[in-house]
Structures are given as structure tokens and as C-alpha cells.
Amino acid sequence: xxxxxxxxxxxxxxxxxxxxxxxxxxxxxxxxxxxxxxxxxxxxxxxxxxxxxxxxxxxxxxxxxxxxxxxxxxxxxxxxxxxxxxxxxxxxxxxxxxxxxxxxxxxxxxxxxxxxxxxxxxxxxxxxxxxxxxxxxxxxxxxxxxxxxxxxxxxxxxxxxxxxxxxxxxxxxxxxxxxxxxxxxxxxxxxxxxxxxxxxxxxxxxxxxxxxxxxxxxxxxxxxxxxxxxxxxxxxxxxxxxxxxxxxxxxxxxxxxxxxxxxxxxxxxxx
Numbered sequence: 001x002x003x004x005x006x007x008x009x010x011x012x013x014x015x016x017x018x019x020x021x022x023x024x025x026x027x028x029x030x031x032x033x034x035x036x037x038x039x040x041x042x043x044x045x046x047x048x049x050x051x052x053x054x055x056x057x058x059x060x061x062x063x064x065x066x067x068x069x070x071x072x073x074x075x076x077x078x079x080x081x082x083x084x085x086x087x088x089x090x091x092x093x094x095x096x097x098x099x100x101x102x103x104x105x106x107x108x109x110x111x112x113x114x115x116x117x118x119x120x121x122x123x124x125x126x127x128x129x130x131x132x133x134x135x136x137x138x139x140x141x142x143x144x145x146x147x148x149x150x151x152x153x154x155x156x157x158x159x160x161x162x163x164x165x166x167x168x169x170x171x172x173x174x175x176x177x178x179x180x181x182x183x184x185x186x187x188x189x190x191x192x193x194x195x196x197x198x199x200x201x202x203x204x205x206x207x208x209x210x211x212x213x214x215x216x217x218x219x220x221x222x223x224x225x226x227x228x229x230x231x232x233x234x235x236x237x238x239x240x241x242x243x244x245x246x247x248x249x250x251x252x253x254x255x256x257x258x259x260x261x262x263x264x265x266x267x268x269x270x271x
Contacts, residue, residue, distance in 0.1 A: 024109040025117060025159050032121065038156045042149050045127050049145070052134045061137040068132055069188040076181035078122060083174035085115035086167050103216045104164040104231035112167065119170050120159055123152040143251040154244050163233035163241065168213035172206045200256045207249040214242055 027033050089112050094102045107113070130148055133140060158166040180199050186192075217238055221231040 020114045021110050023114040023117070025113055025162075027160055030117070033156075033160070035156075038152050041124050041127075042152050045130070045149060046145070048127075049130050049134055049140070052131065053140075056134060056137055062135040064132055064135060065188055069185060071128055071132070072181045072185040072188060075122070075126065076178055076185060078118070079174045079177035079181060082115045082119050082122075083171055083178060085111050086171045086174070090167055090171075099216075100220055102167075103213060104220050106164055106167055106232070108162065108232070116155075116159060116166065116170060119174065120152075120155045123148075123155055141255070143255055146251070147248065150244055150247075154241060157237050157240055158233070161234045161237040163217070163237050164231045165213040165217045165233075169210045169241070169245075172209050176202050176206050197260055200252060200259070203252050204249065204256065207245050207252065210245045211242065211249070214238055214245070 025033065089107055089110070090102060093107055097105075127148055130140065130144065133144070155166075155170070157163075158169070176199070179202060183193055183196060183199060217231050217233065218235075221233075221235070
């Protein structure tokens with residue numbers, strides 16, 4: 001099968017399934033694969049949000065309920081589609097190919113890689129999360145800004161160097177986002193689900209799962225006794241991923257302790 005590396009919207013509209021089936025990321029060819037894209041977007045993100053904070057300093061908050069409701073529902077549904085687009089093909093692939101191949105030599109084209117690509121682009125769209133917070137004059141945590149800034153780089157690096165276990169990171173993140181954005185959608189509707197605390201728990205579990213997949217990648221890549229003597233990807237990219245994931249894990253645990261343990265201790269005192 002001849003792979004395609006660009007998305008021609010005219011061809012896509014005529015044959016979306018065929019276009020997706022033949023899709024494969026190619027560095028410097030696939031739109032937005034050049035390093036300039038994450039550079040401009042990530043640093044532009046920082047400039048925009050801090051510029052907006054200055055602009056909003058003496059202004060009233062902007063509610064944005066209708067837009068925020070649409071935004072959260074859209075990301076919830078998009079996350080669901082990306083999750084299914086990765087997990088279903090990978091589940092079918094795993095039975096005949098085994099653990100080594102799904103960590104080191106997974107599917108590298110078609111629906112899975114197209115889902116990776118949409119996930120990559122969605123990281124830029126998710127900057128709107130921060131813009132909404134700033135326009136509502138809510139304080140920004142370092143955790144929030146760091147997460148949005150560095151995740152774009154994380155996904156780009158893993159796509160560029162084709163890290164074998166990236167499907168675990170992406171599908172786990174999509175699963176958490178299904179739950180998280182549905183929660184935000186409900187709060188915009190005036191409903192406050194009781195399970196808010198468990199979203200952070202899911203995020204912490206996500207990073208543990210991510211690290212486990214990267215440890216498995218390092219293990220298999222070191223062994224060199226399989227069909228080929230390496231895993232797809234580079235040690236530098238995997239080390240960068242390890243650093244980012246561990247930073248997320250530490251920051252989210254810190255957030256969980258501050259946000260929920262203190263609340264429980266206050267309740268005990270009042271009782």
C-alpha cells in the first residue's frame with residue numbers, strides 16, 4: 001500500500017476512510033511536522049496568556065458559559081474518537097504479535113497514526129483551556145501552564161522519532177480527557193458531579209501507566225534478542241518523555257495532597 005503523508009482535503013472529502021488507512025506521519029512533509037510549529041505555538045501560548053492576564057487586570061471577568069460548554073463537549077467527544085482509533089486496532093494487533101511488538105514495533109500507519117496526528121494538533125486547540133481561565137480571571141497554576149506548554153513538545157518528539165510505546169501515553173491521556181472534559185461540560189451546565197477528586201486520581205494512574213510502558217520500552221531495547229536489536233524510537237526521546245511524565249506525576253501528586261488532603265483535615269476539625 002502506498003502511504004500518504006499529507007492531508008489533501010479534497011481527496012479526504014471524497015474518500016475519508018481510504019485517506020486515513022493510508023496515512024503515515026513523515027517528518028518535514030506532514031503539515032505542522034516541522035519544529036517551527038511547536039516553537040511558535042508553545043512560546044506564542046506563553047506570550048498570549050501572560051499578555052491576556054495583563055490586559056484583563058482591570059477588567060471584569062468574561063463568563064463564556066456557552067462557548068465553554070461547546071469546547072468541553074467537543075474535546076470529550078474528540079478524545080473518545082481518538083481513544084477508540086488507537087485502542088481497537090492495537091487490541092487486534094496485540095493478539096498475534098505479543099507484548100514486545102506492541103511496545104517496540106506497534107502499528108505505524110493508518111487509523112492509529114492518524115489518531116496520533118489529530119491528538120498532536122488537539123494539543124494546540126487545548127490552549128483554549130487556559131484562555132478561558134484567564135478571561136474568567138481565575139489564577140493559573142504552574143502545573144496547568146507547564147502541562148499545556150510541554151505536552152505539545154512531548155507529542156511532537158515522539159511522533160518525529162516514532163517512539164514505539166507512545167500509543168500507551170496517548171490512549172491513556174485520551175481516556176482521562178474523556179472523563180475530565182465530560183466533568184467540565186457538566187459543571188458548565190450547572191451540575192457538579194461528586195467524582196471530581198477521582199479525575200486527579202485517574203491522572204496520577206495515567207502517569208504511572210505511562211512510566212511503566214517506557215520502562216518496558218527501555219527493557220526490550222536493552223535486550224536486543226528479538227527479531228531486531230532495537231525498539232522503534234530513540235533513547236534521547238524516551239528519556240525526555242520520562243522526565244516530562246515524572247514531572248507531571250510529581251506535580252499532580254502535590255496538587256492532590258494540597259487540594260484534597262487539606263479539605264479532609266478541615267472537615268475533621270469542624271466535626
